[in-house]
Amino acid sequence: MIFYHPDCDLKFSDFGVEIPIVDDRASSVFNELHRIDPTLSYTNLDLIPFITRSDLLLAHNPDFIDRLFGSYAQLEREMLTCYELIDEDGKYHRYNPKNAKKDFTRALDIVLKQVGLTYFSTKAALTSGFSYFLGGGMHHAMSFGGRGFCLVNDIVITLRKLQNENLIKTAWVIDVDAHKGDGTAEITKRDSSIATLSIHMKEGWPLDSGSVRDPWFIPCNVDIGVDVNEESLYLEKLKEGLLQLEENYPNPDVAIVVNGADPFECDELSSTEKLKLTKEQLLLRDKMIYEFLLDRKIPQSYVMAGGYGKRAWEIYTQFLKFVWQSSSKRSEISSR
Numbered sequence: 001m002i003f004y005h006p007d008c009d010l011k012f013s014d015f016g017v018e019i020p021i022v023d024d025r026a027s028s029v030f031n032e033l034h035r036i037d038p039t040l041s042y043t044n045l046d047l048i049p050f051i052t053r054s055d056l057l058l059a060h061n062p063d064f065i066d067r068l069f070g071s072y073a074q075l076e077r078e079m080l081t082c083y084e085l086i087d088e089d090g091k092y093h094r095y096n097p098k099n100a101k102k103d104f105t106r107a108l109d110i111v112l113k114q115v116g117l118t119y120f121s122t123k124a125a126l127t128s129g130f131s132y133f134l135g136g137g138m139h140h141a142m143s144f145g146g147r148g149f150c151l152v153n154d155i156v157i158t159l160r161k162l163q164n165e166n167l168i169k170t171a172w173v174i175d176v177d178a179h180k181g182d183g184t185a186e187i188t189k190r191d192s193s194i195a196t197l198s199i200h201m202k203e204g205w206p207l208d209s210g211s212v213r214d215p216w217f218i219p220c221n222v223d224i225g226v227d228v229n230e231e232s233l234y235l236e237k238l239k240e241g242l243l244q245l246e247e248n249y250p251n252p253d254v255a256i257v258v259n260g261a262d263p264f265e266c267d268e269l270s271s272t273e274k275l276k277l278t279k280e281q282l283l284l285r286d287k288m289i290y291e292f293l294l295d296r297k298i299p300q301s302y303v304m305a306g307g308y309g310k311r312a313w314e315i316y317t318q319f320l321k322f323v324w325q326s327s328s329k330r331s332e333i334s335s336r
C-alpha cells in the first residue's frame with residue numbers, strides 16, 4: 001500500500017527558500033511505480049484526518065505549538081530556525097521572501113497534511129501489514145521546536161495518536177537515515193512504550209559523541225554509529241541492532257521505518273558525506289528490515305525522511321519494486 005499526493009510535497013522554492021533540494025523525488029518514485037502497476041492512484045486527501053493542536057501536543061510542548069499557531073511573525077521565526085534560514089548575525093540565509101509565491105501558513109498546512117498521511121499510512125499497515133508513505137519522517141523535530149528541516153515529529157505524533165485510539169500499545173522506530181533520529185529519541189526518552197533504533201553517521205551532524213557533557217547527545221534505545229570507512233560493516237551492525245531491539249523490547253504492535261536514502265554514496269547533501277553506501281548495500285539494508293519484520297508478523301510502515309539530489313528516488317524505487325514483486329509472489333503461492 002503506497003500513499004502519496006503531490007499536494008503534500010513541500011516545495012521550498014514556493015516559499016522563497018533557496019535550499020538546493022531536488023524536491024520531485026516522491027513524484028519520481030510514484031511515476032515509476034505507476035508504470036509497473038497502473039492501478040496505483042493518488043491518496044484521496046479527503047480521507048486524511050485533519051491534524052489538530054491536541055494531536056501536536058502528543059509530542060510537543062504547548063508553548064512551541066502556541067508559537068506555530070500564533071502571529072505570522074512567530075510562525076515565520078519558527079520556520080526560519082527549523083530550516084536554518086537565518087545566520088548567526090540574525091540575517092536571512094538562503095531565504096528571500098520577495099520570491100515567495102506562498103506564505104509560511106501554507107507550508108504549515110502541508111507539513112500537517114504530511115503528519116496526517118504518516119498517521120493514515122501507519123494505521124493502514126496495522127491491517128495490511130505493510131505501508132509506505134512517500135513523504136514524512138521528520139525525525140529531528142524536538143519536543144520544544146523544529147530542527148534540521150523537520151518542523152514537527154510526525155513519527156511520534158502518529159504512534160501516540162494510535163495509542164490513544166487503543167489501536168496499538170507498543171512500537172518500534174527503526175531509523176536508517178544517515179543522520180541520527182535525535183528528535184524522536186528526545187521526545188520518547190521517558191516513554192518505554194516506544195523503542196527507538198538509529199543507525200547513522202557516527203561523526204557529523206547531529207553530534208553523537210557519546211559524551212554526557214554534550215548537550216545534544218540524546219541516546220536512542222539502540223544507537224549504532226557507523227564510522228568513516230566502516231561501510232562494509234554496516235549490514236552486520238544493523239542486524240545486531242535489530243536483534244538487540246527485539247531482545248530488549250519484544251513483540252511491538254507496529255514498526256515505523258524512517259527510510260532515509262541519504263546514506264547513498266551519490267547523495268548530494270554535503271552533510272551526508274561521512275556515510276557512503278552503494279545502491280546494492282541500500283537494497284540489502286531495506287530487504288533486511290522488511291524480512292525481519294515480516295518474519296515476526298510486525299506491521300511495518302515506512303516514511304521517506306532524507307534523500308537529496310538527482311538519484312535519491314532510485315533508492316526508494318528499488319525497494320518498493322522488490323516489495324511489490326515479493327508480495328505478488330506470496331499471493332500467488334497462497335492462492336494455489
Ligand SMILES: [Zn+2]
Nearest residue numbers: 177178179306
Ligand atoms: Zn538525513
